[in-house]
Amino acid sequence: MLASIPSATVVGVDGHLVHVEVHVAPGLPAYDLVGLPDASGRESRERVRAAFASSGLEWPLRRITVNLAPAALRKTGSGLDAAIACGVLLASGQLPEHSLRDTGVVGELGLDGSLRRVPGVLAIVACLARHGVRRVVVPAEAAREAALAGSVEVLPAATLTEAVTCLRGEWPWPTAPEADPTQPFVSADGVDLADVRGLAVARTALAASAAGGHHLLLVGPPGAGKTMLARRLPTILAPLDHAHALEVTRVHSAAGLASGDHLVTTPPFRAPHHGASAPALIGGGVSRIRPGEITLASRGVLFLDELGEFAPSVLDALRQPLEDGSVLVCRSGSSVELPAHFVLVACANPCPCGRAPDRCRCSEAHRAKYRNRLSAPLLDRFDLRLYVDQPSPSDPPGPGSAEVRARVAEAVARQRARYTNFPFERNAQLPAPLLGELAPLGSDAAAELHDIALVRRLSGRGTARIHKVARTLADLDGAAAIEAAHIAAASELRSDVL
């Protein structure tokens, strides 16, 4: 008898459909698993057999062949255990023939017959739903996550016995839990923007970055408050909308970062150490391609502290994903496209000793060498570049995170409304040819921008970047039109910092 159960494996951060084919034929008792499983997949045989014994099911003493189709795709992880078990049951007649029609199965088996969750349940269930599967048997503990996928009936089962009983129709399926659409907003480590004194211009830049999705570079001596400021960025980011929240939850679940029980509505904030390698940042791996930090930061913020300490090759690898919002990671075995819609926020010292311009003791050659670590094309990607100087203790504290977050959220909503018919949603992604149409300038503002370009000797691209940032500042102000003051303020947020 032959059975074929749809399931899926995680490739990168997406599910990839796998048909688990089980053939049970007369002959000497044997068990063959083919179709490029990894080590944990090959070990499924022992887990499945023990789970059968623990669940009081009969292991057919015949020749069993399991094929994971498509046979050429490398399968990773143990999420196909449950599908193999159900296939064996179906092929050996222990389950009614039609009990698994249009039904996918996901989960790892314990030796006691329990059904366990695997990373990436959301990605797997979403993939099955996409391929026309109507019902999915999932481990009970991952039912909430599976429910997030929507448009598919979730059949939760805590054990193999429970699944078999319900599939046989001897017992009704337990009701699947409702998807929990929200996650309470958690302020990162209880920090607040009100902790920062002075630095008014830098704080404007931070709000502009959060609202318009502009990449931000802060340069200044140690202790000026660059990192302190950047670390408070998560507290003013606008919550994700449903589609993005789903995407982030899927990615984080596939990477094993989040349980997936809740929809992740807080934009991710990833801060890798400067020792990070290119594959760690971009994504990679040998047999299995794992998402890198830029993918984990997708729809959120990638924060690189001490930018000058990162390997220059690692930084330059960021340039293409910054431009495209995705990265194609290629290995000899496979290639995977990973999402990378992140906002890059970086901090750097002005020179190796970090004390420029005041008490710097670096030689000019040292400073030039340090500057050269950051390539001009990378520096050009930062819409917002500013010098942060030590504030004096008498400087007044600024507005708190809650107040700024509300303004940012309004600005984001305004941009979404404006760009409904376009394939982008933030001012930072506004293509230069559409600037005139989507961010028109009055005659005053246009004259101001022209004047700035003249005095500061800006290139066309530099001018366009100030234009976009001015649009964000206007959105933060709730202004429909960009005024000359917005242009002037935007020009102060992009200086030659190195």
Add this chain to the structure above:
Amino acid sequence: MKPLPVDEIAAAALAGLPGVGRATLRDLWKNHGSPECALGAVLAGAAGPALRRWADLDDWPERCRPDVVAARLARHRVRVLLPDQADWPIPPDLADAPALLFTRGSAYEALQRPAVAIVGTRAASPHGLADAHELASHATRAGYVVVSGLALGIDAAAHRGALDAGGLTVGVVATGPDVTYPRRHDLLYAAVHRQGLTLGEEGFGAGPLEWRFPVRNRLIAALAAVVVVVEAHERGGALDTATHAVGLGRPLLVVPGSRRNPAASGTNALLRDGATPLLDPTDLLVALERACHTPQRYAISAPIPVSATGSPHAEAASAPQSGPQRSAAARTILAACHGEAATIDELVTRSGLGTAEVSGALRELERVGAVERRHGRIWPR
């Protein structure tokens, strides 16, 4: 091109031998009368024990071949000056004088005129660079030659000030005559070669080794009638030049700076130790006139009259005042700077204006060059 004098070729050949320094060369000149005789003696193996060591070197007679050395000198248009020549520029009061000088350039009269040395730090503030440029052009217009070290920062600004004013300038280098250091001063070297010359005591191919710079600094002080230090850190070559100036009895003028300016820490320390403060370009011209009280001795051919207003003194006094009408915001911002570098946050706080207004005012001032942005700060000129 006329053939090079034999003595110069011989001197260059001997200076090119490894391990031969100015002391050895001076001994050779003394013992053998002339470089030509000295080279002959060395080739014949009759020179002192210091040179014997190099007799084992395979190619050393090859290196000393007069035609090879002459071709090299001609290729780089390098002239060798020797102490017994009439145009030897080093005054006799310098102890440990060089045994020869490699020069390169087109204006040898620069070595016959009274000169001012303008030196300072490589990591200068915009204020310091502007001061060096201004002082150099004032001195140039008064007919003096500007001597400096062709380094980054103050030195380069001083050379450029002299060049821009159409005068002569001498770059005293610590490297060989065929080496450009720092490399990015390629164009500046070329301009100095056109409108003056470079001069140094190191032979062909000598690189920028650390110990060569202090040795070079004594030449800067020796060549000048007055030494000016514009900006210097507490440890640096500029202070070394100042020490040589004091040792040689040259008047030392020092530009005072703000205590907040780290590039002025060394110059302020010099002032504390008794150097003469240079408060105005006129101070420099007065000091120069006093130092060269018998200018006829130097036979100034013709002071270079570039200034349209005539006397450089009058111009120095009147230049900064006149200016175009400025807006109220621009005046407020200039006042808020207090003449020192400030961040935009500080200007916003001090002036009480909005960021956009400050930005507009700054742009107005930037356009006329009244302020400059650097290192994320605004520097008034």
